[in-house]
Amino acid sequence: MFSERRADERKSDNRQLDSRLDVRDVRPLDDRKLAVLRAIVQDYVGTEEPVGSKALVERHSLGVSPATVRNDMAALEEDGYIHQPHTSAGRIPTDKGYRLFVDRLAEVKPMSAPERRAIRHFLDGAVDLDDTVARTVRLLAQLTRQVAVVQYPSLSRSTVRHVELVALAPAKVMLVLITNTGRVEQRMVDCPGTVGENVLAELRARLNARAGGQRLPDVPGLLEDLPAAFEAADRSVVTTVLATLFETLAEQNEERIMLAGTANLTRFGHDFPLTIQPVLEALEEQVILLRLLGETADAGMTVRIGRENEYEGLNSTSVVSVGYGSGDESVAKLGVIGPTRMDYPGTMGAVRAVARYVGQILAES
Amino acid sequence: MFSERRADERKSDNRQLDSRLDVRDVRPLDDRKLAVLRAIVQDYVGTEEPVGSKALVERHSLGVSPATVRNDMAALEEDGYIHQPHTSAGRIPTDKGYRLFVDRLAEVKPMSAPERRAIRHFLDGAVDLDDTVARTVRLLAQLTRQVAVVQYPSLSRSTVRHVELVALAPAKVMLVLITNTGRVEQRMVDCPGTVGENVLAELRARLNARAGGQRLPDVPGLLEDLPAAFEAADRSVVTTVLATLFETLAEQNEERIMLAGTANLTRFGHDFPLTIQPVLEALEEQVILLRLLGETADAGMTVRIGRENEYEGLNSTSVVSVGYGSGDESVAKLGVIGPTRMDYPGTMGAVRAVARYVGQILAES
DNA sequence: GCTGGCACTCTGCCTTCCAGAGTGCCAGGG
């Protein structure tokens, strides 16, 4: 009631034109209210306890009295940015409050120079792609003290470095696909008949000539007419091999993900098993994690706060994710899952820094 | 005090010869005491609550009164098989109690025929080694409702199916090792100079001729004198490739492990974060898990209860593990991690059954 | 050697109580 009236008054005071009521976000939050919200978020993230007006003015030099802050808080609550667990308790930011904080009040906190050096050094020690991903995910978990998720460089964005065919038995061929990101996929091919080494050699040469350096999704189109180049007798073998190759290329299921830092979940909150169980369940499902990362925007960092997450089990968590890649282009994504009450600037800084350095490492190797 | 005296009396009553006091396990537990212990374990596993004498006689037809059971319990407690959280609370089995239960009182509960069919069917759907392991670990987690751990068939026990060399660039060769368990390892080799295709072909042929079908640890010995068979100019290349191959063979670090069912940890106990955190930490460390499985006896099932586990963080858990393999021989291990208060017969039955079927699948493929 | 009975102890739960923190609102001042 009270703040309703108040709000209307202020509005007509500030700018007469804003008389269309009840339009979302129509009332501009003045600077002090924003400062109050920022202070609430910061304090709550630090203490995990609802923050009251008195404590606020003590810890941040807002230059006004608690009573004034209380008025601002009432306005913020009415607009849905903060929330009171019980009458006469302090305030807690809502998802919407965090959203505003992330969008307008927080700056990504850059890593310090020593931190950057440490990251760089740690990642430099990796010996192969597996190791790189493993190191990345552990590093991220450690830096953010949250659950880290790293997707392997996806097949669809990479290019063919080499295709190899190996005869293992008269009618059994192993197909090995190596991508520019260092990823190796292998498949067994059961051929319809014995395969001559000369046919295999020719096929191998033609495959690499045409597909080498090409992006994976483009490859099928480029090889369509390949069987025609072979003698009729060999065509069925060629078609079989090609079919397996296309299958390998298309197989999005093979998107792999690595995880670390689940132990950090124990720092989640007080109402333990309830919060943590659905999260653990989500983390077990590669599909869910992939979808989660898939929602990441291609450019820039994505932050999904609380209920903004599609998957219900993660409704009380926030996900900070970003693409990374060997060049300018993102070939995969990585991110962090933590409580909505997280240190957004710090987390975003760490995620961004790690993504940048993995990208560099991949580009070099 | 009281039970001290009592115990001595009973001892001297039973058999006069047993006058050497304080020798471990000197007093044989009569059948009823064992029955009582069994009943306590069963009830406690079911209810998670300390079990008292009255409830015991009600739920199990022991044929005696609560008072009698109390006397037995006092004896069991004195011997360290059970324990009272507080005066006038019920009893809880100790690690030693569970140990006795597992060793002498419990029978592995075989899976029912439909269960076995379901296992078989589920595992049969696997398309490759990765998938087999993934299915196995999920299945195990689901069957036991605990955390499941499956080790990839280890390199050290398997044999060479094929070695392949692929020239990727003038001085860059890819080495691919395929084992009889379907595992594929690849390494890049930077050669000291350009490698001719004819040299590569000869090396490939010789490698497969000598190493094919051999157990991995035996391979280095068999290939020692291989460089001598080549012309002096090519020897440095051969040595480099061999070095990488030996490295791959020796690399015990590459032992991989797959995990599932962490969400089941939430059913652990009441004192939550304290119990679960060290466990989650342990689960993140492949090294710890590998050591854990490494302690598994080569033949037969191993059960490590509570403090029997080397790693401190798992002191309140039990680990049931067993080897599995494609033939008679175990090539890797799998197991389950759960609270000491677990259904041992059921868990052991599930672990054994799953191990058996994975073995069969591997043998067939 | 088992059993019923008894006095005792301890937990878990409920209720009550109280301090503390926080609030909404009002009236007064720059």
Place this chain on the structure above:
DNA sequence: CCCTGGCACTCTGGAAGGCAGAGTGCCAGC
């Protein structure tokens, strides 16, 4: 007009006390 000090109110969280129930050790008797 906005800010502020003051005030009465509300609600939580923890401490203190009380009570029922479960479980025990022990004794005397069969």
